[in-house]
Amino acid sequence: xxxxxxxxxxxxxxxxxxxxxxxxxxxxxxxxxxxxxxxxxxxxxxxxxxxxxxxxxxxxxxxxxxxxxxxxxxxxxxxxxxxxxxxxxxxxxxxxxxxxxxxxxxxxxxxxxxxxxxxxxxxxxxxxxxxxxxxxxxxxxxxxxxxxxxxxxxxxxxxxxxxxxxxxxxxxxxxxxxxxxxxxxxxxxxxxxxxxxxxxxxxxxxxxxxxxxxxxxxxxxxxxxxxxxxxxxxxxxxxxxxxxxxxxxxxxxxxxxxxxxxxxxxxxxxxxxxxxxxxxxxxxxxxxxxxxxxxxxxxxxxxxxxxxxxxxxxxxxxxxxxxxxxxxxxxxxxxxxxxxxxxxxxxxxxxxxxxxxxxxxxxxxxxxxxxxxxxxxxxxxxxxxxxxxxxxxxxxxxxxxxxxxxxxxxxxxxxxxxxxxxxxxxxxxxxxxxxxxxxxxxxxxxxxxxxxxxxxxxxxxxxxxxxxxxxxxxxxxxxxxxxxxxxxxxxxxxxxxxxxxx
Ligand code: ME8
Numbered sequence: 001x002x003x004x005x006x007x008x009x010x011x012x013x014x015x016x017x018x019x020x021x022x023x024x025x026x027x028x029x030x031x032x033x034x035x036x037x038x039x040x041x042x043x044x045x046x047x048x049x050x051x052x053x054x055x056x057x058x059x060x061x062x063x064x065x066x067x068x069x070x071x072x073x074x075x076x077x078x079x080x081x082x083x084x085x086x087x088x089x090x091x092x093x094x095x096x097x098x099x100x101x102x103x104x105x106x107x108x109x110x111x112x113x114x115x116x117x118x119x120x121x122x123x124x125x126x127x128x129x130x131x132x133x134x135x136x137x138x139x140x141x142x143x144x145x146x147x148x149x150x151x152x153x154x155x156x157x158x159x160x161x162x163x164x165x166x167x168x169x170x171x172x173x174x175x176x177x178x179x180x181x182x183x184x185x186x187x188x189x190x191x192x193x194x195x196x197x198x199x200x201x202x203x204x205x206x207x208x209x210x211x212x213x214x215x216x217x218x219x220x221x222x223x224x225x226x227x228x229x230x231x232x233x234x235x236x237x238x239x240x241x242x243x244x245x246x247x248x249x250x251x252x253x254x255x256x257x258x259x260x261x262x263x264x265x266x267x268x269x270x271x272x273x274x275x276x277x278x279x280x281x282x283x284x285x286x287x288x289x290x291x292x293x294x295x296x297x298x299x300x301x302x303x304x305x306x307x308x309x310x311x312x313x314x315x316x317x318x319x320x321x322x323x324x325x326x327x328x329x330x331x332x333x334x335x336x337x338x339x340x341x342x343x344x345x346x347x348x349x350x351x352x353x354x355x356x357x358x359x360x361x362x363x364x365x366x367x368x369x370x371x372x373x374x375x376x377x378x379x380x381x382x383x384x385x386x387x388x389x390x391x392x393x394x395x396x397x398x399x400x401x402x403x404x405x406x407x408x409x410x411x412x413x414x415x416x417x418x419x420x421x422x423x424x425x426x427x428x429x430x431x432x433x434x435x436x437x438x439x440x441x442x443x444x445x446x447x448x449x450x451x452x453x454x455x456x457x458x459x460x461x462x463x464x465x466x467x468x469x470x471x472x473x474x475x476x477x478x479x480x481x482x483x484x485x486x487x488x489x490x491x492x493x494x495x496x497x498x499x500x501x502x
Pocket of ligand 1: 008009010011012013019020021023024049232233234235253254255256257258285286287288293294295
């Protein structure tokens with residue numbers, strides 16, 4: 001049985017991770033948790049991109065040997081993923097032998113097929129994005145210096161012998177693939193861009209560097225190293241070596257600035273190698289700060305650890321996927337995080353769970369009637385019927401849409417509490433009170449299932465407060481000693497889920 005296989009980009013190790021990297025990896029983790037939760041065998045791959053000129057330069061500047069430098073920064077990414085509760089199944093580094101062997105194997109195959117040939121590259125190169133830049137796309141800076149249109153940094157002039165990949169020949173096949181597989185390019189507004197770009201005609205690309213030593217040697221020609229993008233893209237496939245239940249990937253999730261690499265070059269490499277293409281390549285938007293892309297090169301990045309120390313891991317995971325549609329850009333500010341935290345997490349969700357749990361404890365001794373006589377109940381008619389719509393949005397990676405729908409339901413549950421006023425019913429209609437509370441608890445149990453991929457700790461805490469008979473991973477030794485363990489299964493108010501922030 002093929003596993004549902006999700007990938008993130010392999011992040012460069014030139015600097016520590018920031019909110020932008022956390023964003024993609026959290027999104028991939030949310031999708032993986034969602035799929036696992038519905039019983040689908042899932043595989044999440046992430047890792048680090050460690051070769052090339054940029055890393056070579058950064059290692060030199062740090063005074064470390066390249067591999068020691070890579071070890072240290074790659075470790076920071078791993079540490080962050082642990083902190084952010086990312087459940088990845090594999091972590092690949094491009095400096096691992098398992099990867100290097102496969103890159104050489106594929107490079108040699110394409111040379112043999114005649115899809116990689118030797119030539120000469122004369123032109124511009126952007127070290128920040130590790131990409132070749134056309135003269136026409138360069139920006140003229142002071143004193144006529146040519147600058148990268150992306151990073152604004154000076155471009156290098158290269159004149160070297162190189163190997164070319166015959167990308168130009170794959171244009172018609174790529175266009176046919178986009179046409180026949182409408183789900184391949186996502187979201188759909190990005191598809192147009194790619195189709196236009198390919199339709200305009202593709203040029204062959206240089207896939208080796210003569211002057212960069214920190215890379216994988218070209219098979220049979222060790223004076224050249226494999227171009228870092230050709231090297232890195234292959235990770236998605238090299239990581240599947242020895243497993244016949246993974247390739248092709250179900251979805252590659254990437255940022256929009258590297259979409260062409262994934263939607264044009266990568267599929268063309270796979271076509272040249274005779275390998276199946278991934279099912280979907282999804283490009284999300286950028287987190288900006290005061291309107292400018294958050295990036296290592298601009299030094300305007302936000303440290304995810306600082307945010308989690310202040311707001312908690314679940315709140316960061318929630319905010320990143322809630323703030324804007326997956327695909328759009330959004331500005332990161334503590335003010336908008338605090339606003340959503342207080343309104344949506346502390347108030348809409350946290351207060352609701354506390355109120356409901358407290359009422360069941362107070363009015364029903366923490367126990368729900370096992371089978372109340374239900375007809376036209378709120379749980380079924382208002383809440384549970386939304387599951388298919390939410391699942392469909394998750395499947396389409398519309399995390400923002402799914403959270404919107406979930407919070408719509410949470411607001412309806414809040415309105416229901418106010419409308420039915422169980423505290424009044426407890427005085428004059430106990431049977432009705434039981435029924436209303438039963439409905440509310442089951443509704444919240446379902447909601448906690450929906451939010452579980454986004455906020456696993458919060459979902460576990462809600463389960464515990466709502467008496468779901470399961471010891472959550474987060475149950476601590478103190479909980480057991482303080483007697484919470486004995487009360488698992490009973491409904492009771494727990495610690496405040498999201499303490500309000502000033
Ligand atoms: O491009 N907003 O690595 P990288 C949203 N090694 N997402 C952002 C972001 C931002 N401001 N900044 C970074 C590379 N990201 C290559 C990839 S894959 C074979 C090789 C996320 O370290 C987003 O996913 O520059 C983006 O595409 C990725 O980090 C770039 O990471």
